[in-house]
Amino acid sequence: MKRFVSVMLALAMLLSLVSAAALADEPRHLTIGLWWDLYYDSDDTSWEDNPAAKGKDSDLMRFDLVKEIEEKFNVTFEFVNLTYEGLQDSINNSILAGDPDCDLYMVELGFGVPAVVNGLATDLRAVLDADDPLLKHEDTVLNYVDLADGSVSLLTVNGAEDQVTATMPLAFNVQMLQEANLEDPRDLAARGEWTWDKFREYCRALTKDTDGDSVPDVYGYGAWIGDILPYWYMSNGTNMAATPTENLSSNEMGETLKFLQDIWLTDKTGYPFPEENGWDVCRWLYRDKKVAFTSTAAWIMAQNDDYNWDGLAESTLDFDMAFVDYPIGPSGNAETNSTKLAAGSFWMIPAGAKDPKLIYDVFRAYENWYHDDTTLRDDPEELEWWYTTTSDELELQDWNFGIMNKMGEKQMVDFVSVVLNGDNALPLLALMNGEYTPAQFQETFRQTVQDALDQIFAN
């Protein structure tokens, strides 16, 4: 009887080994959930399966890459359009139930950050080697968004276009500064001398009453407060709504609000905010030479047809606009300040996903279709619009693009937009008109920011 049992046990072990070996050879199928159609995956049989493809080298490289990945990692993978609502349902329910529908999810910050905070995403610090370049923001292909808890969960895909998108640099009228005999602030920035105090000094020097009526006709700086507030507090090394706890009440934010009031109320070197159509007016000021410095964006300059970006007409400006880093505030640090509010789409591996290292490696390989040759990825021909919108001088085009690109390298999650717009909008104009001191403003509206954050993180 014992012999019989032994034989049976041996047989059972053999069978389990055979089946395990067979399973080991079976490719792992990875499901990638998102809310639009993405190409290419293991279901595609031709580069033409992507309706947007035109047969360019990059199209063919992306298509050929699928087979390479399948063979290298012994996987198949598919992109599944879950719809926007379905994706959130899947994250909130299947991950929570311990059985994620997908191995990788595309997310946006509004539901991605709460998912991370609520433990629904894999923290890659526990998955990757400690010296992995990603963890130091040094990977060529992928990057991650810094979150307050230090977790490495929300991945972004590197690429010049993604970086320059949604940046709003500080810009100045080059000739106006030259006429005022002021040193180019780009040189000051290079020497680490471009500070808030220096900026105030420049604004005072540039604000002029040209017709002698005691009312300035040219101001040092002009921009819409709702556009610029995040850039100024980022230059002071802080945020407003980056974590579940509001930060409007912080000292660094108080310094920022005081600095802005100093420009508009103390120095009176900021272009007065219009009562109506404020941002329309403010986004146009530089064109009429009513301000020397402004905060602008490539899309605003394209919309204003500043420099003949589409080649259909002459440039409409007879002066140059150069981009420069925002000056550094007293609590800021040029090396560590964030310079762009994160926006767009991000990726996360769900908590409970099997073999997250494999998922990460496959995703990284998929995004590295250019095999580390970033000149293919950031082909200037593909990015031409971004260059030609901001200047008609080649050298300045390169410079301005470089500033936007640098801004995009250090992104920060901040839900400030929910208190800049809509029903919860903070009364920034009242602040800038002096109806509140910075401290009064912080105390009065800290709960407004907290309530908005509670709503985001409760969802």
Place this chain on the structure above:
Amino acid sequence: MKKVISWLLVALLAIGMYPAALADEAAATVIDFEDGAYAFLGLSTAKGNADASVLSVEDFNGSKALKVTPQGKVPYISLNVEGLLGDRLADLRAVSVDYAVATAEDGKFYAVSGKVYTTTGEDNAEKKHDWSVYLAKKNPYTVVTALAEGEVFAAGLGNTLTVSRETDNHQTAKGAPLPFYLDNIKFLDAEGNALPLDLTAVYTEASSDRDLSNLSALLSPVEFPGFACSGDAWAQNGFEMPQEFLDALVPGSVIEVEYKSEDGAMWIVMPWAAAGWMRVANDGSAAINNSKNIAQITYEQIEALCGEDKSTWGAMLQCESSSAWEVYALRVGKRADQTVLTNAVEFPGFTCSAGAWAQNGFEMPQEFLDALVPGSVIEVEFKSEDGAMWIVMPWAAAGWMRVGNDGAAAIVGNKAYITYEQIEALCGEDKSTWGAMLQCESSSAWEVYSLRVGTAKQLKALTNLVALEGFDKSAGAWAQDGVEMTEAFLNALVPGSVITVNYESEDGSMWIVMPWAAAGWMRVGNDGQDVATGSVAQVTYEQIEAACGEDKTTWGAMLQCESSSNWHVYSVAVGTPVQ
């Protein structure tokens, strides 16, 4: 004896089963569509992008389910939740539905998603919740929609519960929508128990849900009794006009047709006219709403073809379309532009009711009286059995006065409008002599839900609409989005024409932006200069001209929309006002 015992046992069994049968009947707590009935739900056309979907009960996944076959726009399936739940309405805290989507012709699964809309409470505040069927292995998929705190249904206020399907990946990829299914609908209380249902409830779309975009208001409407018929494309069908209908068909009147047709077209035919067999308004000149389910043809349009002498038009009135069609109702009334109230002042707490020919009301508060000025209009939101409503000024020095009776008040949907000038004509020029009491009255039992006074603006009825293709856009407050104007649209944008925007926005505002105008980036119709109802906004050619200059070629091709709150525009068109 055995036989007696047997009979007794049978009798006992029968008696024993009786309560069970009763319990079965009383215990309907789920809508499973097994009996094929679904009269308690229907399509809502209240929203501007509503689809004329086909509803049916069919076998799916081993049982019966409600099949919704969309025609290309967004289906909204509304349930008579008040009728279904009766006195348990307020206990409703969650809705459970099994959603499913049909497999496509290529054998693949395509995800769908949508919303569950509720309007609850006294103010019928709208809230929405997501549903989706997002993976093949989870199709069908049970979604339990939990209502938020304060999202509580109340009886008698027209609260609604509506399921929409807003994203269809198959439609996005292949252009055609897939049918989807609803099954096992349960209404749950706070403990998760399914509430008992009265499945005999019947859904009827509230009259306020009627899409009145592009249409005239009908004063003193006269129904064409029994006008319900159908026909194939280019086939006519109709009836002889009864005398009271003919009597109301006078200069300045308009015939209104409620219909459905595959291509949205509808016109009338006068086959017995002495001037010959006549199609009227088949050239796009009928005013047709954005939902393409109400068409209006003016007396003058008939007159232009059939002659000035109405007695020669013949008694037969038919309908026709360029596609298969069905007409549900037809009426005639005096034509008036729709009235929109701006700068409105509420009469606080004006909620009351009474029987036929009985009055009820309140004394006017000072702020209401202050707003009641020449040019202003009183708007009464009401329901009455015969659709009539007017006001009474019982304390007027000139004597007890009815104002707006005998069809003099403009009735648009569930609202009646009485002008300051109508009161003045009866009660005298001196407002201080009108007395403080304002009452409502009707010729049938009535209820009034609110009363406001404000400045009246007129919404034009439009014909020959040319749509701006691809204009289905949304954006946040103060953000613009739009498309470039097509040649056909630009050709129709001529002096006298009106741009109509079919939209929703949180604060009701909507205007257009001409960002590429040579005169500079221009807002047109903002600051209340346009006419915006919350669902339809109109901007005239002349308003654009005033902002962008006389030369249309300098306006730039881009047309955008904007609002001071989050907005969604379903369509933009340009048309000619009905004269």
